[in-house]
Amino acid sequence: MYTLNKSTQAELNRVQAIIKKELASEKIIQEIYEYIFNAEGKKTRALLCLLASKSRHIKPTNRINLASIIELLHTATLVHDDVVDESDLRRGTKSVNQVWTNSYSVLMGDFIYSKAFILMVKLEISTILDELAKATNDIAKGEIIQLELFEKKQLVQLKDLLKVSYLKTGRLFEASAKTGAILANRSNKEIKTFGLLGKAWGTAFQIQDDILDYEALKKLDTGKPAMKDYKEGKITFPLFFALQNAKPKDRKFIMENLGRTKISKKDQNKIYQLIHNNKTQQNINALLEKYTKESQRHLNNLRHLPCYNEMLDLIMFSKIRKI
Amino acid sequence: MYTLNKSTQAELNRVQAIIKKELASEKIIQEIYEYIFNAEGKKTRALLCLLASKSRHIKPTNRINLASIIELLHTATLVHDDVVDESDLRRGTKSVNQVWTNSYSVLMGDFIYSKAFILMVKLEISTILDELAKATNDIAKGEIIQLELFEKKQLVQLKDLLKVSYLKTGRLFEASAKTGAILANRSNKEIKTFGLLGKAWGTAFQIQDDILDYEALKKLDTGKPAMKDYKEGKITFPLFFALQNAKPKDRKFIMENLGRTKISKKDQNKIYQLIHNNKTQQNINALLEKYTKESQRHLNNLRHLPCYNEMLDLIMFSKIRKI
Numbered sequence: 001m002y003t004l005n006k007s008t009q010a011e012l013n014r015v016q017a018i019i020k021k022e023l024a025s026e027k028i029i030q031e032i033y034e035y036i037f038n039a040e041g042k043k044t045r046a047l048l049c050l051l052a053s054k055s056r057h058i059k060p061t062n063r064i065n066l067a068s069i070i071e072l073l074h075t076a077t078l079v080h081d082d083v084v085d086e087s088d089l090r091r092g093t094k095s096v097n098q099v100w101t102n103s104y105s106v107l108m109g110d111f112i113y114s115k116a117f118i119l120m121v122k123l124e125i126s127t128i129l130d131e132l133a134k135a136t137n138d139i140a141k142g143e144i145i146q147l148e149l150f151e152k153k154q155l156v157q158l159k160d161l162l163k164v165s166y167l168k169t170g171r172l173f174e175a176s177a178k179t180g181a182i183l184a185n186r187s188n189k190e191i192k193t194f195g196l197l198g199k200a201w202g203t204a205f206q207i208q209d210d211i212l213d214y215e216a217l218k219k220l221d222t223g224k225p226a227m228k229d230y231k232e233g234k235i236t237f238p239l240f241f242a243l244q245n246a247k248p249k250d251r252k253f254i255m256e257n258l259g260r261t262k263i264s265k266k267d268q269n270k271i272y273q274l275i276h277n278n279k280t281q282q283n284i285n286a287l288l289e290k291y292t293k294e295s296q297r298h299l300n301n302l303r304h305l306p307c308y309n310e311m312l313d314l315i316m317f318s319k320i321r322k323i
Numbered sequence: 324m325y326t327l328n329k330s331t332q333a334e335l336n337r338v339q340a341i342i343k344k345e346l347a348s349e350k351i352i353q354e355i356y357e358y359i360f361n362a363e364g365k366k367t368r369a370l371l372c373l374l375a376s377k378s379r380h381i382k383p384t385n386r387i388n389l390a391s392i393i394e395l396l397h398t399a400t401l402v403h404d405d406v407v408d409e410s411d412l413r414r415g416t417k418s419v420n421q422v423w424t425n426s427y428s429v430l431m432g433d434f435i436y437s438k439a440f441i442l443m444v445k446l447e448i449s450t451i452l453d454e455l456a457k458a459t460n461d462i463a464k465g466e467i468i469q470l471e472l473f474e475k476k477q478l479v480q481l482k483d484l485l486k487v488s489y490l491k492t493g494r495l496f497e498a499s500a501k502t503g504a505i506l507a508n509r510s511n512k513e514i515k516t517f518g519l520l521g522k523a524w525g526t527a528f529q530i531q532d533d534i535l536d537y538e539a540l541k542k543l544d545t546g547k548p549a550m551k552d553y554k555e556g557k558i559t560f561p562l563f564f565a566l567q568n569a570k571p572k573d574r575k576f577i578m579e580n581l582g583r584t585k586i587s588k589k590d591q592n593k594i595y596q597l598i599h600n601n602k603t604q605q606n607i608n609a610l611l612e613k614y615t616k617e618s619q620r621h622l623n624n625l626r627h628l629p630c631y632n633e634m635l636d637l638i639m640f641s642k643i644r645k646i
Binding site for chain 1: 351355386400403424432440441443445447453456566
């Protein structure tokens with residue numbers, strides 16, 4: 001596991017404390033809320049925001065608040081995604097829709113979203129509000145496009161996958177970095193660079209997420225069930241390349257089983273092998289490398305900032321992370 | 324049907340036009356979005372906001388925008404409610420979850436919510452942002468409390484029903500009136516009065532909604548299926564009084580059938596008769612009258628404002644409306 005800089009870890013702990021404090025007085029809401037936030041996520045987006053906003057001239061309180069807002073927004077999308085994907089697990093424990101019902105998930109997602117907006121208004125920085133409202137809208141847009149993309153159960157194009165990855169993942173990374181930089185009163189050029197860094201890193205992060213979904217087969221503890229994407233009928237980056245490189249017979253096999261919730265061990269292994277075809281592994285690693293490099297390239301223009309070293313470490317770790 | 328003042332109707336038409344303009348470039352989102360907003364609602368909350376913001380000194384554009392934001396927020400809650408309630412019909416046509424799926428409803432709700440927040444940020448009035456973010460949060464809270472309240476299938480108290488009605492309906496009426504008054508630069512005292520008027524009227528509106536749910540049995544065209552609340556297992560105001568006034572045997576009958584989706588014509592009629600018990604009708608009408616009077620009482624303190632007459636007409640019409 002990656003070890004954070006001590007002071008950054010302390011800040012991230014404060015984010016968790018802020019989030020947990022945002023309880024409602026109603027018992028049922030408390031119960032679900034605590035359940036959701038007891039299962040701690042990696043808080044990558046909050047971390048990105050904390051680093052982007054690092055500055056000697058800015059009150060830590062506002063930075064922690066902004067990072068908490070971003071973590072709340074992200075969690076709200078996860079709670080809704082679990083309904084969309086009919087997921088059983090989230091962050092290694094049962095998802096809200098499993099413990100309670102879909103209805104509770106829909107409403108708790110709304111509760112957490114609006115909680116984030118309440119906290120956002122308190123910051124009183126309209127450019128931050130604007131960016132986060134737009135990012136939230138884009139995430140929903142990305143999820144809808146993804147839903148339609150995979151409904152037809154047909155081959156997709158790389159540009160579609162990249163668009164969806166940007167909207168559903170890259171966009172909030174972008175917003176986290178940009179709003180952090182806005183809070184720290186960075187120049188317009190720096191804010192833009194942070195945005196581009198976040199966008200590229202978010203895409204790399206999604207690619208690694210997609211890779212890990214297939215690795216869960218090998219019993220690595222990712223907190224997610226094995227081949228979840230495949231069983232949900234989603235063509236992700238690794239499967240896209242596997243389809244491209246597979247023989248017609250294997251391609252047919254992949255497409256026929258795509259979206260089946262029950263797949264035999266033998267068939268799962270076959271798909272795993274097709275993903276681990278040399279060419280496919282080269283393709284997927286090259287794509288991951290491309291976006292990692294791109295985010296590093298933008299980071300290079302931020303060498304003068306206090307977050308540089310930590311940010312570089314994080315980006316480098318992100319592409320080899322196992323959870 | 325109620326006929327609005329010509330200029331107010333023109334403004335309401337502009338609200339509809341603004342909403343319809345807020346399309347995304349993606350075809351699937353356009354399609355669902357247009358489907359949702361082609362079925363026009365009554366726009367009572369938008370109307371309340373338009374009236375509360377009426378002032379010679381305020382640009383109509385901002386008033387129309389604020390009313391559109393409120394209508395978007397309200398519609399987002401409806402789209403999510405349809406998932407929660409597993410509804411088939413909404414505003415007289417099939418609900419989104421019926422034409423598409425629950426997943427699309429969850430995500431389109433999020434899309435519309437965040438669209439509303441994007442437009443809100445543009446207004447650049449932080450007290451309005453704050454009020455609407457808090458109202459959105461309270462609506463979700465009210466829906467969650469309602470969900471839990473009726474899960475246990477047991478008798479409830481009037482104070483619980485009033486709390487839920489306030490949060491899920493009164494709260495947005497309150498916010499519509501308050502933010503309208505804020506936009507029109509009204510005094511703090513007037514803003515407060517508008518809030519109280521909206522809160523009381525919203526509760527009256529919900530009571531009439533609950534009454535109409537049972538009237539749909541008599542084939543009045545409410546755009547809603549008959550006894551929807553009862554079939555969803557919800558004890559609403561009319562049923563609350565019916566339970567209170569029923570003989571033990573009838574009370575048992577009501578509770579045993581509550582939440583059944585299929586109820587015979589004969590049993591439906593029996594429940595209808597229990598609702599139409601004299602005492603029950605007296606109770607429900609008295610409650611409706613109480614909250615209507617309360618909103619009128621607050622309105623009386625706003626006699627000096629240009630919206631007075633139209634607002635009074637609307638409140639009086641609201642309690643006898645059939646849809």
